[in-house]
Amino acid sequence: MKHSAVIPVLAAAAAVLAASCGGERPSVPDGANALSLFAVDTSNIRGTGWEAVAEATVRVSSPTFQFFEEYETGPDGWAILERLPAGVYRISAEKINQEESYVILGQKELSLVYEPAAVDTIFMNYQQSSPLAINEIYYAGCDYSKFYFYDQFIELYNSSSETRYLDGHFLVRTTQVAEVIDPEAEDYALGYYVFAFPGESGVTRDIPIEPGEFVVVACDAIDHSRFGARCVDLSGADWEFFNSLGSDYDNPAVPNLYPISNLTNDFSMNLAHTAVLLSDGTAWEFGMHYEASVDDFKEYVNIPLATIIDGVEYSSNPDSDRYLTIRVDAGFAGVGMARYSGRSVQRRFPGLDSNNSSFDFEIIEPPSPGYQ
Ligand SMILES: [Ca+2]
Ligand SMILES: [Ca+2]
Ligand SMILES: [Ca+2]
Incomplete structure (x- = not known):
């Protein structure tokens, strides 16, 4: 034919x-x-x-x-x-x-x-799957002689062409204990520290993040550089985590994210291994989970995977047990990074997101709050 x-x-x-x-x-x-x-x-x-x-x-x-x-x-x-x-x-x-x-x-x-x-x-x-992403996490700490790590921060980035709004969104640090849940068997991730931006997700629109804009959330928004040569000046951070139930420092010039639970801790991140999530805050529930190491139940916040906008797991040891399902992140950022090194993990370019942090992230020095 x-x-x-x-x-x-x-x-x-x-x-x-x-x-x-x-x-x-x-x-x-x-x-x-x-x-x-x-x-x-x-x-x-x-x-x-x-x-x-x-x-x-x-x-x-x-x-x-x-x-x-x-x-x-x-x-x-x-x-x-x-x-x-x-x-x-x-x-x-x-x-x-x-x-x-x-x-x-x-x-x-x-x-x-x-x-x-x-x-x-x-x-x-x-593939760039998250228009709104966690672009940098600085968790390692900056001065071993003082065990100083209070200059931690999380940087968010809008790689889309539209203004996004962070109202009511959660920043979450997950568990730091393996086998509390099987992360592959559940449709939620474990939140331990869960702090919220003010407002109501999808309803109020008071916290814009413009296309190409970085937003820095400090654990404490002060100039930490006076505590060590490698420590980071976060006095210019956009936001800070503040827990009024604990002995936390509140910079009145910088607006706060507050915890949704009654834990008294400030938001802090393990110096070697944990995961950080950004969720839209539209759904969550408290959940009691058994922890063998303390032989007791501990209160967590179950964060439905469907509400997670981005999640990054980091671990200095590439053979660590995972805390976060590979549906959110298939790899580890920060492999090989030392505690108190003053180094940070950042996406290789803003918005790069293949959901594998081993590939997406690189170790940088010094940290770069608010820029790439
Ligand atoms: Ca704080
Ligand atoms: Ca404040
Ligand atoms: Ca940065």
């Missing part, structure tokens, strides 16, 4: 449907077009410039007639798409790195009329 460049829609559809089962290439009517497609990773994530993407899955479909084919790029990043009927095509490319648990994606649309040897490029980049 031989067709000209113009293919009747129904005939093409019938041919594809008839051949769509099994692993063989469907026998779509012959088209005159061939497309050599080059898949390139534009992220420059390893600092080596743009790179050809080998073994990317390339899916080709048409919005105007029934057509679907899958290809794979070769070791040099090229896929040869042959015998394409004339028409409009949507092309997507995807590369999943299972070792490092990240995804790069690219897509484009193009029209082929009569091009027996067309050449094109598909530009790929990392």
Whole structure:
């Protein structure tokens, strides 16, 4: 069966449907077009410039007639798409790195009329799944001689093109004990310190975070640099965690996040291993969970996974037991980082979020509150 460049829609559809089962290439009517497609990773994530993407899955479909084919790029990043009927095509490319648990994606649309040897490029980049993300966590502490770690902070970043609102959102530090729950078996994460921005999530709109804006939440918003050479000046922080039930310091010039429970502790983070969450604060409940180490039940806050906007687990030891489900974060930030090193973990570029912190984060020095 031989067709000209113009293919009747129904005939093409019938041919594809008839051949769509099994692993063989469907026998779509012959088209005159061939497309050599080059898949390139534009992220420059390893600092080596743009790179050809080998073994990317390339899916080709048409919005105007029934057509679907899958290809794979070769070791040099090229896929040869042959015998394409004339028409409009949507092309997507995807590369999943299972070792490092990240995804790069690219897509484009193009029209082929009569091009027996067309050449094109598909530009790929990392999936950015959180428009609002935890961009930096500084938890390590700055001075071993004084065991000083009160200059901890969390930095948020809006990588979307829209203003977002933090009203009523929670910043959460999870458990620091393994096996309180099986994180893969539950649809919530364990919150231990849970502090809330003022207002009501999705209702009030008083705490904007603009596109490209960083927001710094300090544990204590003071100039810590007078306590050690590596300690961080947080007097300019946007927010601070404040617990009026404890002996916490309150900088009156900096607005506060308050705890939702009656724990008396300030918000603080383990110097080597825990997880930090940003949730939208729309749902939560207290939950008593048994802790073998103290042989008693301890009060936590169950944070439904569906309310979690971003979560980052960090651990200096890459073999640690996980506190957070891999559905939120498949890796660890901060592997190898020492306590009191004055170093911090930050996304390799703002907004990079493959839900694998091993890949997304790098260790930086000094910490960078409010900037990248
Ligand atoms: Ca505080
Ligand atoms: Ca304050
Ligand atoms: Ca920063």
